[in-house]
Amino acid sequence: MVISGISYGQCYFSGDFPDVVLRLCQGACSVSIKWIHDVIYVDPITEAETVTSENTEILSESYTPDSLRKITLKDLGRVLEAYNDTDTLDFNGKILKALRFTLSATDSVSGDSEDISFYVFASRVISGYLPSQCGWLTRYGQKKTSSARREILGCVQNYTAATVTLHYLDGTTEKTVTVSLFSCTVDKTLILVSDVSLDTIVALAIAAGTTVVESQILYYDISLTGGNNTSDTVRYINDTRNWLHSLNVVYLNSFGIAETISLTGSEEIAPNLDGNLVTADGFYIQMDPVLYDVGTVNTGYIGKKAYGALLDMLHSPLIYIYDGIIVGDRITITDVDFTHKLPTNSGTNVKFTYRTSRDRNLKYDRAATGHNTGIFDHTFDNSFE
Numbered sequence: 112m113v114i115s116g117i118s119y120g121q122c123y124f125s126g127d128f129p130d131v132v133l134r135l136c137q138g139a140c141s142v143s144i145k146w147i148h149d150v151i152y153v154d155p156i157t158e159a160e161t162v163t164s165e166n167t168e169i170l171s172e173s174y175t176p177d178s179l180r181k182i183t184l185k186d187l188g189r190v191l192e193a194y195n196d197t198d199t200l201d202f203n204g205k206i207l208k209a210l211r212f213t214l215s216a217t218d219s220v221s222g223d224s225e226d227i228s229f230y231v232f233a234s235r236v237i238s239g240y241l242p243s244q245c246g247w248l249t250r251y252g253q254k255k256t257s258s259a260r261r262e263i264l265g266c267v268q269n270y271t272a273a274t275v276t277l278h279y280l281d282g283t284t285e286k287t288v289t290v291s292l293f294s295c296t297v298d299k300t301l302i303l304v305s306d307v308s309l310d311t312i313v314a315l316a317i318a319a320g321t322t323v324v325e326s327q328i329l330y331y332d333i334s335l336t337g338g339n340n341t342s343d344t345v346r347y348i349n350d351t352r353n354w355l356h357s358l359n360v361v362y363l364n365s366f367g368i369a370e371t372i373s374l375t376g377s378e379e380i381a382p383n384l385d386g387n388l389v390t391a392d393g394f395y396i397q398m399d400p401v402l403y404d405v406g407t408v409n410t411g412y413i414g415k416k417a418y419g420a421l422l423d424m425l426h427s428p429l430i431y432i433y434d435g436i437i438v439g440d441r442i443t444i445t446d447v448d449f450t451h452k453l454p455t456n457s458g459t460n461v462k463f464t465y466r467t468s469r470d471r472n473l474k475y476d477r478a479a480t481g482h483n484t485g486i487f488d489h490t491f492d493n494s495f496e
Contacts, residue, residue: 112136112218114225122209122230122242122267122299125195126365128188131214136176138220142184144170146194147211147228166213169194173219188231195233200361200369200429202261202436207232207302207367209242230300232267235426236365242267243299246335246343248366250419255350257373258309258325260359261433262347264333265304265368268295271337273305277316279327290319297338304368307333309349326351358408361438362427364420371433372420376409376460383466402473405445405466412458421449421461430465441468 116131123129133140145166152161170190174182194210209230217224232242248265256262266273273292278285292305292315312331316323328349335343354375364370386400410421424430425444432439446464 112140112216112221112223112225114214114216114227117214117227117229119227120229122232123188124232124234124238124240124242124366125188125192126234126236127238127240128191128231131184131187133174133176133182133184133216134180136180136182137218137223139173139175140182140219141173141217142170142182143168143215144187144190145213145215147213148194169212191231192233192235195367200363200431201438202263202306202308202361202369204303204305207265207304209300209302211300232302232366234366236423243269245269246341247333247345248302248368249345249364249370250416250423251345252416253346253348254416255373256309256347257350259357259435260308260373261306261361261371261436262308263304263369263371264307264345265302265366266335266343268298268301268303269338270335270342271295271297272335274334274336275307275312275315276332276334277312277321277323278329278331279323280329281327285329288316288319288321288323290315292333302366302368307347309347312347325349358406359433360424360430360442361433362424362430364423365426370420370423372417372424374408374410376411376462378409379407381405381407401470403467403470405464407462407464409462410460412460414458418459418461421463425463440472442466443468 113134114131115134116129117123133142145168147164147166149162150165152163153159154161174184176182191210191212209232211228211230213226213228215224215226238245245267246269248267254262272294274289275292276287276289278287280286292307293303295303309325309328313323313325313328330346330348333345333347356375356378358374358378359371360374361369361371381404382402383405384400384402387398389396389398413421425447429441430444431441442465444463444465447461448463449461451459451461
């Protein structure tokens with residue numbers, strides 16, 4: 112019996128995980144997959160942490176070979192990605208680790224057995240690539256940004272460095288400065304996530320000795336260098352237009368990395384009241400009333416890359432509205448109208464409907480304040496009461 116389809120020590124995306132084939136089987140084969148992960152134990156008295164490795168069996172089955180003495184295991188990627196943690200979403204830089212598994216197979220007749228260990232990054236998209244072949248894990252090659260938006264980029268550590276080339280105006284002269292975003296050692300089982308928002312990049316330039324403010328920025332390029340792969344670059348263009356309305360949304364993209372999209376089309380808010388109308392003690396009353404906003408958002412004209420990002424957002428397990436650096440309400444997409452015509456010269460304009468995910472979403476936002484006695488604090492008398 113021989114295991115084929117996957118290689119020892121290789122790292123895969125779950126959306127591209129190949130079929131595993133057991134060949135030359137003499138009889139039924141038992142297959143086991145174990146998830147190898149660290150468990151942290153905290154001593155209740157000393158609070159000392161101890162990290163141990165634990166093997167959790169996630170699949171144990173027996174399969175009968177076909178007439179060609181072959182067993183094919185399909186769609187294992189869906190099983191494996193379920194063990195990825197998708198419960199957190201923020202703007203902070205972080206490191207995502209690939210999940211490690213071991214597949215074991217034993218032939219019940221010949222007694223042959225084989226074990227293969229491999230790694231998996233959870234993904235919800237068919238990329239056609241191994242993680243070791245990828246650069247920036249985003250759909251965008253170029254994206255508009257502004258001081259009101261957050262930008263996050265992640266990459267598999269196939270590279271040893273990332274640099275920022277900042278283009279800005281000094282008076283009427285365009286100038287350029289290059290600074291380091293990060294440096295690292297190659298480790299193809301890690302994804303490094305970085306904050307590349309406009310204010311973060313300006314802060315890096317200032318720390319490097321360049322006097323620059325956000326309004327001077329024209330654009331900046333984030334480039335990966337080093338390692339065995341060709342370099343990869345994403346360009347961010349400073350969008351200085353004043354939009355009448357912009358809905359800023361953050362979600363987990365198809366590789367589990369926080370990504371943002373800003374929708375500048377019109378939005379219609381229709382508050383909806385839910386509850387149970389009952390008659391009790393002679394009164395017709397509303398039990399457990401919940402008022403929540405239902406928003407229908409027009410995206411405005413978007414290109415092919417932004418349209419793909421919208422599809423990623425629809426499949427994301429977490430979607431939030433954000434304002435500045437504050438992650439606000441979690442939302443749930445309830446309906447879409449993505450009808451559009453091709454070809455078009457004006458871009459695509461689609462819309463979707465969402466509501467706040469939390470049932471109890473009424474907020475109290477009055478801050479404590481004192482009574483001032485300044486000269487303008489009592490301008491009007493009681494005539495207006």
